[in-house]
Amino acid sequence: MKFTYKAYKELLMLLIDQGYKFCNYHDYQNYNMSVIIRHDIDMDIEKAVRMAQIEAEMGVTSTYFVLVTSNFYNIFSKENQAMLRKLHELGHEVGLHFDEAKYDGETDLVRAMEQEAVLLEQCIGRPVWSVSMHRPSKKTLEADYLIKGGQIVNSYGTEFFRNHKYVSDSRRNWRENVHAIIRSGKYARLHVLTHPFWYDVEEKTAREALKSFCESRTGTCYGWMQDNVRDLDEILRRSELCL
Ligand SMILES: [Zn+2]
Structure with a gap:
């Protein structure tokens, strides 16, 4: 698959044609065929907004995960705060992207996630209901964290890895044939991660x-x-x- 907006739209169309309902981490149980589209904003909020607009034009909703500890962007700057609120206005959910590398081994990571979620809530003016991990360690992948007593969903929880078919474009590489997976009809629960950073009008290396x-x-x-x-x-x- 090319890393273009055209190819991304075709991917969404394929999901629609195959009967998938675009869900978030909280409502997928209500549907027989669900897909959770997740986007991690590692470097560039502007690129995320462009993808969010494309999705909104197609009636698609997804979840955008935002770092509050990034060197690349400050969520409280006027422009970035407006863009993050725009994601909500377009119908998408904004969740916390959590970078455990900021903390030492002694830190209670669940407490840290809860504190970062409060900061993000202040920024976007809405509650945060989900967390995804930025470059998680093996320990974090296996931890199945319970955050805010379960009120905040951990997208790395076993439910979204074991009971969903998970595909991702991490490091700008779909390791599996995402189209074939969607077409196969074998998976009632799909969990798709993309990084808007890599997509553009014309494909770039x-x-x-x-x-x-x-x-x-x-x-x-x-x-x-x-x-x-x-x-x-x-x-x-x-x-x-x-x-
Ligand atoms: Zn990340």
Whole structure:
């Protein structure tokens, strides 16, 4: 499958044609054929909003997982907060993407997840009902954490790995043929993870996608500097940057 919006739309169409109902982590039991679409926002919220718009145009809902400890984005900046609220407005759920690497071995990770969920709730102005793990350790994968007494669903819980067929485009690589899995009719419960970062109008290689992200961030950073450093172009001109 190509990493383009066109190919992603075709994937959604195939799910629709095969009779799958687009669900979240809380309502899938109500349907005979369910698919939970999950997106992890590791680096770029803007890309997530573009995918969310495509889904909304097709009447599809999914769950977007957001880091609150990322070096790549600050969820409380005006622009990012507005984009995260936009995800909700488009009909999607926003959950917590949890990076355990931020904590040492002594930390109570369940408590940390609950605290991060409160921060995200403050940001989006809504309750958080689900958590996914960012680069989980083997211990976390096997832990089957009970978060907020079970009120917050752990998308890495056994229910969503053992009782669902799980497919993912992690590291920009579908390890299995996702189309064949959907077409097979063998799986009543599907759990699909994508990373909106890799998708674009025209397909990019991983190298091209990463390079253009770094370059666009340099330009954005210069724009922020203009808001903070008077007469910036007398000190450093935009044309001096490698854009
Ligand atoms: Zn992640």
